[in-house]
Each structure stands twice: as structure tokens, then as C-alpha cells.
Amino acid sequence: MSNSTAKNPIIILPDVLVDQIAAGEVIQRPASVVKELLENSIDAGANRIEVVIKNAGKDLIRIVDNGIGMSSEALSLATQRHATSKIRELKDLERLNSYGFRGEALASIAAVSQLEIASIPAQENQGERRIWSGGKLETVEAFGGKSGTDIAVKNLFFNTPARRKFLKGKPTETRHITEQVVRVALSNPELRLKYSNDKKTILDLPSGDLKARIGAIFQKNYSQYLQEVNNKYQAMSLDGYVGNLNLVRKSKGEQYLFLNGRYIQNRLMNSAVFSVFRGLVKRSEYPFFVLNLQIDPAEVDVNVHPTKIEVKFADEWRVYNFIKMFVAEALRDIIQTAPSFSPPVALQDSPKNAQFTISSHRSGKNPRLPEETQRLMFDSNYQSQKETDYLQKAQNFPEYFLEAQSDAPFECGNIWQIHNKYICAEIRNGIVIIDQHVAHERVLYEKAMQSFSETEVPAQQLLFPVVIEFSPEDYSILLDVLPFMKKIGFQMRNFGGRSVVLEGVPGEMRSGEEGKIIKQIIDYTKEYAMQNDPVQEKVAAAYACKGAVKAGDPLTKEELQALVDQLFATEEPYFCPHGRPIVVNYSLDEIDKRFERT
Ligand code: ADP
Ligand code: MG
Numbered sequence: 001m002s003n004s005t006a007k008n009p010i011i012i013l014p015d016v017l018v019d020q021i022a023a024g025e026v027i028q029r030p031a032s033v034v035k036e037l038l039e040n041s042i043d044a045g046a047n048r049i050e051v052v053i054k055n056a057g058k059d060l061i062r063i064v065d066n067g068i069g070m071s072s073e074a075l076s077l078a079t080q081r082h083a084t085s086k087i088r089e090l091k092d093l094e095r096l097n098s099y100g101f102r103g104e105a106l107a108s109i110a111a112v113s114q115l116e117i118a119s120i121p122a123q124e125n126q127g128e129r130r131i132w133s134g135g136k137l138e139t140v141e142a143f144g145g146k147s148g149t150d151i152a153v154k155n156l157f158f159n160t161p162a163r164r165k166f167l168k169g170k171p172t173e174t175r176h177i178t179e180q181v182v183r184v185a186l187s188n189p190e191l192r193l194k195y196s197n198d199k200k201t202i203l204d205l206p207s208g209d210l211k212a213r214i215g216a217i218f219q220k221n222y223s224q225y226l227q228e229v230n231n232k233y234q235a236m237s238l239d240g241y242v243g244n245l246n247l248v249r250k251s252k253g254e255q256y257l258f259l260n261g262r263y264i265q266n267r268l269m270n271s272a273v274f275s276v277f278r279g280l281v282k283r284s285e286y287p288f289f290v291l292n293l294q295i296d297p298a299e300v301d302v303n304v305h306p307t308k309i310e311v312k313f314a315d316e317w318r319v320y321n322f323i324k325m326f327v328a329e330a331l332r333d334i335i336q337t338a339p340s341f342s343p344p345v346a347l348q349d350s351p352k353n354a355q356f357t358i359s360s361h362r363s364g365k366n367p368r369l370p371e372e373t374q375r376l377m378f379d380s381n382y383q384s385q386k387e388t389d390y391l392q393k394a395q396n397f398p399e400y401f402l403e404a405q406s407d408a409p410f411e412c413g414n415i416w417q418i419h420n421k422y423i424c425a426e427i428r429n430g431i432v433i434i435d436q437h438v439a440h441e442r443v444l445y446e447k448a449m450q451s452f453s454e455t456e457v458p459a460q461q462l463l464f465p466v467v468i469e470f471s472p473e474d475y476s477i478l479l480d481v482l483p484f485m486k487k488i489g490f491q492m493r494n495f496g497g498r499s500v501v502l503e504g505v506p507g508e509m510r511s512g513e514e515g516k517i518i519k520q521i522i523d524y525t526k527e528y529a530m531q532n533d534p535v536q537e538k539v540a541a542a543y544a545c546k547g548a549v550k551a552g553d554p555l556t557k558e559e560l561q562a563l564v565d566q567l568f569a570t571e572e573p574y575f576c577p578h579g580r581p582i583v584v585n586y587s588l589d590e591i592d593k594r595f596e597r598t
Pocket of ligand 2: 039099100
């Protein structure tokens with residue numbers, strides 16, 4: 001052991017290697033390169049961009065723009081790490097109006113490819129071409145033509161073979177690239193954009209408005225089925241289009257939400273739109289939308305994720321209510337003609353007196369809260385100690401403060417069970433109430449769906465195995481659903497004839513009803529046999545419904561904590577598969593108003 005230290009003394013890694021390692025964060029696949037280069041071109045003020053791809057971007061990604069270009073000096077700096085023309089100081093992050101600011105993309109791309117940049121500054125006709133290989137500058141030469149920038153990225157990951165090997169097949173990588181181009185095209189409808197792959201033109205988009213662009217990207221008839229959204233409230237505005245019921249699809253994928261022009265993924269905000277469709281569409285049907293949300297850049301942190309696809313809102317629920325209300329308003333006609341629909345709560349308030357001050361809530365993709373955060377959330381003694389440390393440090397080191405804030409997004413204090421039915425939790429600016437049954441149902445449903453694609457099956461052995469006998473019809477249904485039940489964690493053996501012995505059940509299940517649950521799953525499967533959902537979805541839904549804690553079940557503090565934690569780790573924590581809400585929130589302002597405390 002001690003030898004190895006001697007043999008491998010500590011060294012500072014060479015810059016090229018540092019860049020190669022860091023490249024993994026920003027550049028995961030050809031589509032990441034396309035995203036970064038397109039954003040740079042737009043930041044450079046281009047209004048014409050051409051994207052040329054060969055072999056799904058593995059051989060060539062070339063992007064030509066008519067933006068402001070780079071001087072020879074700028075070009076010599078551009079591929080260095082943390083070289084950016086877009087911010088100068090920390091405050092600039094709060095009023096960011098460019099896509100880029102980290103100054104990492106070109107450095108990362110240069111480190112893992114053969115990169116050629118030819119650029120001519122605006123109003124000039126002479127510029128420079130530079131060629132790098134694996135981050136090493138190889139060629140500098142004069143270059144003449146029209147102003148703009150022409151970047152070619154060849155043989156991506158040629159010097160990091162492990163990464164290159166991990167790339168998916170051509171169709172998948174091409175799909176990812178197309179998705180990136182589409183996002184940029186939708187957020188910049190005035191941009192003239194051409195995109196070809198292996199000499200085949202995939203998109204050739206003239207400059208136009210958003211409606212025309214949606215038609216040009218998806219299908220012509222999409223334009224007919226759009227409802228316009230265009231609303232403003234204080235410093236927030238929302239504009240774009242939501243598809244009507246003709247554009248509802250069975251799978252997610254056609255939802256485009258842009259925050260200040262940047263494509264983002266945010267479950268809560270998407271669910272704000274979905275919630276308006278509740279009662280209009282079947283479960284697992286999703287509406288089409290392209291929406292651009294503008295809010296004060298100081299109200300969001302876009303620097304929580306290297307590719308900036310996830311952002312953190314200072315006040316998520318406020319934004320949620322805002323989106324929900326304005327989408328509902330845009331869809332008012334559709335909603336009113338649908339019989340089963342009740343208007344969302346937010347609609348009942350007019351924007352004037354609506355309370356937009358419900359606190360931020362946990363989001364983000366980190367599925368398990370670290371133990372530290374959990375204690376911070378639920379253990380009040382621990383919290384106060386922790387808080388003191390935190391504030392003390394914050395005073396001394398402003399940077400620490402910023403960092404710690406973004407690490408603890410879920411500021412939830414006390415937690416209680418009420419009427420053995422709901423979970424009530426205190427959050428920063430109010431309270432949330434969670435329906436314990438639907439919350440657990442959501443958790444079990446997603447676990448079950450996931451387990452179908454996994455090999456390891458977690459099960460708890462029953463102390464007293466149960467023998468169950470079935471009718472001929474039920475037995476034949478059992479045989480259909482058995483493979484899926486096994487995946488979820490039910491362990492069964494044939495016990496002669498039409499009876500089975502149940503020896504183990506999923507670890508997650510509430511015990512006590514092991515014998516009944518199988519029959520219930522069969523009943524449920526029969527009951528919903530008419531729907532076209534795949535069998536595994538029915539099994540998952542039945543198991544989730546029957547295996548979840550019920551209204552009336554008392555839960556310990558630990559169980560409450562675990563449930564809240566697991567709920568917010570699911571894909572869709574806010575609505576159950578049937579579209580009912582799982583979480584409702586009340587802002588302190590709302591509560592104060594009830595007490596006429598204003
Ligand atoms: P960032 O975009 O975060 O600033 P990048 O590594 O993507 O970092 O780019 C570094 C710098 O190179 C940019 O700040 C910009 O000044 C310059 N640059 C990159 N691409 C272009 C382009 N297409 N046209 C003009 N300048 C560019
Ligand atoms: Mg950039």
C-alpha cells in the first residue's frame with residue numbers, strides 16, 4: 001500500500017487531461033455539441049444558421065453562422081477553459097441574457113475532438129482559421145470571406161475511446177441531435193435554420209412566427225389545433241401555444257417549455273399545464289405545448305446543472321399557479337364545453353387578487369434526499385443547530401451561502417399525519433398537504449413499472465405462506481399477469497390444480513392483506529380489460545392501488561418522512577395516474593388572508 005503512494009506521487013494534472021475529464025459533464029454525446037454550438041451562434045447574434053451532420057455527428061458536426069464572429073485574439077482565447085465574453089462578475093448571472101456564461105463548451109469540445117474554427121469578425125472580410133486536435137493547437141492561418149463563424153467538430157471522442165464506445169446507434173444519436181435543433185428552432189422562430197444529416201435535408205426553416213414554425217417542424221395541420229397563450233402578470237409573462245385535444249398524445253415528448261428563451265425540463269411546471277387538461281384527457285395522455293415563460297432572471301438560478309437544462313426557481317409554486325391560470329384561460333372554451341371538468345382553483349381567483357406567494361418546494365432530479373437534508377427537514381433540534389452553523393458560515397463566506405442554498409432546495413420543517421389520512425408539512429412560505437394513499441400509490445406504481453425492466457426482485461418472505469385457490473377464469477388471468485407480478489416481487493408456486501402458494505411479497509407492500517391482494521389485482525385487471533393499456537400497466541396500477549397505505553392507516557413519523565421523500569423522487573409527484581392531485585399547497589399569505597391579518 002505505502003509503495004503505491006511512492007510509485008504514484010501526487011501530481012497536478014495537465015490542462016489537456018483536466019479538460020478531457022471536465023468535458024464529460026458538458027459533452028456527453030454529439031447532440032451536446034450541437035446544443036452548445038447552436039447556443040453560441042445565437043449568442044453571437046446570428047439570424048442564419050446551417051447545421052451539417054455526418055454519421056450521426058460521430059464523424060462531423062459543422063455549424064455555420066452569420067453572427068458577429070471572432071477576432072484573432074478572441075479566437076485564441078475561446079477554447080480556453082473559463083474563457084467567456086458573456087459575464088464579468090457574479091452579479092451578471094442575475095441579469096443573464098445569453099445562453100452561455102460558463103466558458104466551458106469550446107474548451108470541452110476541443111479536448112475531445114478535432115476542432116476547426118474559421119471566423120471573420122463583423123464588417124470585415126479577413127479572419128482566421130484555427131485547428132486543434134485533442135486540445136492541442138495545430139494550425140493557424142488567414143482566412144477570407146463573409147463575416148461569421150464556421151465550426152467543424154470532427155471525430156468526436158477520438159481520443160477517449162471509452163466514451164466513443166458508449167455512444168448509441170445512429171438512429172438514437174441522430175434523434176438526440178434533431179431534438180436539440182428543434183428546441184432551438186422553437187425558441188427562435190425568426191431564425192433561418194437549415195439542418196441536414198448525411199446530405200439529407202431534415203429541416204429547412206424559413207424565418208417566421210411561432211405558429212408557422214410549429215407547422216413546419218411537426219405537421220402542417222398542427223397549426224390548426226393551437227390555442228394561443230399570451231399573458232402577463234407583474235414581472236412574469238407566458239406566451240406560446242397549447243395544442244387542443246386533437247394534439248393529445250399517448251406519450252410525453254411534445255412538451256416544450258422555455259424559460260427566458262432557454263429550454264428547460266421541469267416536472268412541476270409541465271404538470272401545471274397537464275393539470276388544466278385533467279378531466280379532458282385520459283390518464284397517460286399528454287397535451288402538446290410550446291410555451292415561453294419570461295421571468296426576472298434574478299428569480300431563477302440557471303447555474304445548477306452543467307448543461308443548464310434544470311433550473312431552480314426562487315418561488316416555484318408561484319410560477320406554477322401562474323402557468324396553470326393562464327393556460328386554463330387560453331383553453332377556457334375547450335374546458336367549458338367538456339362536461340366532466342371542474343375549473344382549476346387558480347382560475348377562480350382573478351389575477352388581481354390571486355395569491356402568488358406559495359413557497360418553493362423540492363424539485364430537481366436527485367432522487368434521494370441526503371440524510372443530512374432529511375434531518376434538516378424533519379428534525380427541528382437538528383435544524384436549529386444546523387441553521388446556526390449555516391448562518392455563521394454564510395456571514396463569513398458569501399460563496400458558501402450561495403452553494404449551500406442550492407443544495408437544500410426542500411426547506412420543509414415539521415411534518416404531521418392528520419386524521420390518519422393526510423400528511424401535512426410545513427414549507428418555507430406555507431404548508432403542503434399530501435394525500436397519503438395516492439402518494440403511496442404513485443410511489444408503488446412507478447416502482448412496479450420500473451421493476452419490469454429490472455432483473456433483481458426485492459421480496460420479503462412471508463412467515464406464513466398463503467394458499468389461494470382460483471376459479472378457472474381467474475386462474476387463466478393469473479397466468480397472464482404472473483410474469484409481471486413476479487417482477488414486482490410476488491413469489492408464487494403452483495400448489496396443484498388451480499391453487500398457488502404465495503411465499504413472498506414486494507418489500508414495499510403494506511403487510512396484512514397478502515392473500516387478498518392477488519385476487520384484487522385479478523379483479524382490477526378484469527375490470528379494466530376493455531382499456532387498451534398494456535397488461536403490465538394494469539398490473540402496476542392494481543398493485544399500487546391495493547398495496548398502498550389507505551386512508552385510515554396510522555403512519556409513524558419515519559414512515560411519513562420516507563413517503564414524502566419517495567414521493568418527490570417520482571417522475572410525477574403532483575398528480576396520481578388517474579389525474580387526481582396528490583399535493584395541495586396553501587401559502588402563508590392565503591392563510592393570513594383567511595384570518596383577515598392583512
Ligand atoms: P460561453 O458560451 O459560456 O461563453 P463557450 O466555450 O461556448 O463559452 O464560448 C467561448 C466564447 O467564444 C464565447 O463567450 C464567445 O465569445 C466566443 N464564441 C463561441 N462561439 C462563437 C460564435 N459562433 N460566434 C462568435 N463568438 C463565439
Ligand atoms: Mg457557449
